Amino acid sequence: MKFIVNSAYLLKQLSNINGVITTNPVVPILENFLFELEKGGLTVTASDLQTSMITELQVESKEKGSIAVPARILLDTLKNLPEQPVTFSIDESTYSVEIISDNGRYKLSGENATDFPKVPSVSNDFTAEISTEVLARAVNNTIFATSNDELRPAMTGVYVNLGEKNTTFVATDGHRLVRYRRTDVKSENGNSIIIPRKALNLLKATLPSENTEVSLNFNMSNAYFKFGNIKMICRLIDERFPDYDNVIPTVNNIKMTIERSDLLGALKRISIYANKTTHQVRLKITGSELQISAEDLDFSNEANERLSCEHEGEDIEIGFNAKFLIEMLTNMDSDKIKLTMSAPNKAGVILPAEKDASEDILMLVMPVMLNQYV
Incomplete structure (x- = not known):
């Protein structure tokens, strides 16, 4: 079987599905792309048995046939070729694949397409x-x-x-x-x-x-x-x-509203000084002031910053894993966020201060117990 395709177009389509392929698959055939050619249409499948990705592209050909082509060597070849039409010439009896470009020929050995696992069909339940x-x-x-x-x-x-x-x-x-x-x-x-x-x-x-x-x-x-x-x-x-x-608290009487970027920046700086195992930072809210601090007793490192905030309810001192807070705040795109709490040993809930009409997001984080209050 033979077909002609633009090298950059093929590379783009294969790169879209290549992420499925693992380095040491359960079955060696899964190191290959499955090429299925029929009347000018090429269907390429990549799989790791759990997940399969399929892309369809148009090629110049009137033939039909199928072959499993080694993914890594094919991708490396296409990445290093300038954009041009390339011809794939496949001998289905020996499973040999020849790629012919303007200035060279590249031969690699494929495998029998029938050995490639069948992709499960999904009924529209x-x-x-x-x-x-x-x-x-x-x-x-x-x-x-x-x-x-x-x-x-x-x-x-x-x-x-x-x-x-x-x-x-x-x-x-x-x-x-x-x-x-x-x-x-x-x-x-x-x-x-x-x-x-x-x-x-x-x-x-x-x-x-x-x-x-x-x-x-x-x-x-x-x-x-x-x-x-x-x-x-x-x-x-x-x-x-x-x-x-059942985990999401329904009554949180302590509420703090603060600029997301201010809090995120402070946490990134303070977390540098936190213990590398617990990543613990201490949030102390008194009146309209938030004090963030961290210490690593093993290395005598410590840091603290003060930020202004809007605060309702009692004063509180609570510990959190800085990595978790940073990830959550990074993934929110609201300018201001609201952190609601009830006690130092109960979960804190982060909500965007301004809500989108069709979107509702809630992030909950468990506290890290503070050893002592200072």
Whole structure:
């Protein structure tokens, strides 16, 4: 089989799906792209068994056939070729692949396409339409709070609850929790799924910058995303997600409103002086003043800063993990944020001071117990 394609165009399409391929896959054939050619259309699949990504592109050919092509060597070749039409000549009996460019020939050995695992099909049990802009915001606002603990698989993904009135995205690692809700994304036949972190990272990296619709179909085992000429099928996490609603405090009488950028800047500076194991920073709110401090007794390092804030309720002194606060504030885009608390040993809740009409975001962070009050 033979086809002609622009080298830069092919490189762009392969780069979109290459992130799926792992360095040491379970099955060696997964180090390859699956090329399937039919009447001027080339379908390329990359997979790691859990997640598969497929892209479709137009090429010059009247033939049909399929072959598995080594991904790394092909990508490295295309990256180093100037933009030009290249011809792929494939011998399906020996699985040899020859790439012919203006000034050279490159020969590599492919593998039998029939050995490549079949991509699972997804029946349209549940469907939803979501714009790339909303999906990207939902992923960005939640993915950083997922857990790395493989012993608690449910927490290694993002929980998505599609409802008739809204759609809720939740991520937690036990120390912090993010709940992101959209009232402009609804599904009549609502249901909930847990999407693995890797699949969402791949999705985030591949979503186009221009705002288009993404169609989401899923059943109890797989989710199927389609946008532009790219499809992604991922295996869902079949676990029960923690009952997150019970963790979110309903009564927090202490409220502090502050400029997000001021607080974020101060935390970044103060955290340099915090203990490298606990990353603990101390927030002391008295009247309309916030004092942030940190110390590392092992190295006699300490730092503190004062910021002005709006404050309701009692004075409080509470400890938090600076890394968690910095990540949360970085992922919020509100100019001002509101931190609500009830006691030094209870969770703090971060909310944007100004709300978008169709967006509701809540970030919860557990405190780090202070050893002593100074």
